[in-house]
Amino acid sequence: MGRKRKNGEANETMVLDETEGVSSEELVQRIIQAAGHTSQSLGIGRVTGQIYAHVYFSIEPQSLDDLTKGLGISKGSASMGVRQLEQWGGLEKIWVKGDRKDYYRSRDTFGKIIKNAIVDLIGKRMEISSALLGDVEKELSASGKKNADLTEEQEFVRQKLRGILDFQKKSETIWDGFIVKMLK
Amino acid sequence: MGRKRKNGEANETMVLDETEGVSSEELVQRIIQAAGHTSQSLGIGRVTGQIYAHVYFSIEPQSLDDLTKGLGISKGSASMGVRQLEQWGGLEKIWVKGDRKDYYRSRDTFGKIIKNAIVDLIGKRMEISSALLGDVEKELSASGKKNADLTEEQEFVRQKLRGILDFQKKSETIWDGFIVKMLK
DNA sequence: TGCTACGTTCAAAACGAATTGAACGCTGAA
DNA sequence: TTCAGCGTTCAATTCGTTTTGAACGTAGCA
Missing domain, CATH: 1.10.287 (Helix Hairpins)
Structure with missing residues (x-):
C-alpha cells in the first residue's frame, strides 16, 4: 500500500490492489462506509451507522471530537447520532476523570x-x-x-x-x- | 400532512362523529389515506399504497384515468405505481375489448x-x-x-x-x- | 468573577427522493 | 394514411429529510 498514510482521510476511491493485502486501517474505513450505507438504506440515516462502526473499531473510547475528525461530520451530527445510539444501547458513555469530554465505547449486543x-x-x-x-x-x-x-x-x-x-x-x-x- | 387540496374533499380533519355512523365512502377514503401512510413509512412511497387501496376497494376494474381522478395524482405517478404493483403481483391487468384503456383489478394475496x-x-x-x-x-x-x-x-x-x-x-x-x- | 472547553440546539442550507407534466411513441379506427 | 386516445418516459420541479454551523447554556478552573 504505497498510498498516503497520514490521517484517516482520503478513503474515497476504494480501489483495491488485488495482489497485495489490505491494511486493517483501510479495511475499517471500508466497513465504516458500508455501515453508513446499510443504516441509510434501513432508514436510520447514514451517520448513525458510521458513528457506531467507528467506535466499534476503536480500541480507545471516542470523544465527539474524535468523531467529527474521524468521520468528517459536524459537531451537531455527531452529538445527535451519539445520543440516538446511546438510547438504542449501541454506545455507552464513559467518564474519564480530569477530562471534560464525554467518551463513548460500543456495546456489541447487536x-x-x-x-x-x-x-x-x-x-x-x-x-x-x-x-x-x-x-x-x-x-x-x-x-x-x-x-x-x-x-x-x-x-x-x-x-x-x-x-x-x-x-x-x-x-x-x-x-x-x-x-x-x-x-x- | 400538508397535502394538495383538490375539490372540496373535506376529509382532512378525520374527526369522527361519535353519534352517527360513517358512510362506506368515507371509510374507504380514510383507508386509502392510511394505506398511503403505511406504504410511505415502509419506504415504498405514498402513491403505491393509495393506488392499491383504491383498486382494492373498487368493484369495477380501474383505469389510469380513474386513478388520477380518484386519487388526485398525475398520470406519470399512476403509470409508475401501477407497473410496480403489477410486478409485485398486487394488481393484474384486465383487457376490455373495444376499449383501448388498461384496467386493473387487485389481487388479495397480501x-x-x-x-x-x-x-x-x-x-x-x-x-x-x-x-x-x-x-x-x-x-x-x-x-x-x-x-x-x-x-x-x-x-x-x-x-x-x-x-x-x-x-x-x-x-x-x-x-x-x-x-x-x-x-x- | 471571568475564561475556556465542552455538548446541545435549531434555523437555514444542502441534499435526495418523490412527483409532475409536457413530449413522445404506439395502436387501433376511420 | 392520418388522427385521436392511450401509456410511458424523464427533465424539471416540488417536497421532505438530513446536515451543517453559529449561537447558546453549562461546568470546571484559576
Missing part, C-alpha cells in the same frame, strides 16, 4: 441494539397505521349493528375490510416473532 | 405481494451491504494466512470483524424465516 432501533422506528410507524385500521374496525362493527341490511356496495366494502383486518392480525403475530428472535 | 415487495426493496439493499461485508471477509482470511503473527491492532480488528460476520449469518437466517412465514 441483536438488542437493532431490536431497540426497529421498535423505536418501525414500531412507531406501524402503530399509527394500526391505530387507523383499528378505528375503521370500530366503525365497521358499529355500522354492522345498526343496519341489518346493507347495500351491495356497503357489503362489498365490509367484506374487503374484513380481509385486511384478518391479514393485519396475522402480520402482527409474525412480526412479534421476528422481534423476539432478533433479541435472542 | 402475503405474496408484501413478500415480493420486501424481497425487491429490502433484499436488494441488504445484498449490497452483504456483498461489502463478504469482500471484507475475504480480505480477512487472506491476510490471516499471510501474516501468522499480527500486530495488536490487527488482531483487534480481526476479532471485531468476526463478531459482525457471525451476527450477519444469524440475521440472514432469521430474515429468511420471516420471509417464508409471510409467504404462507
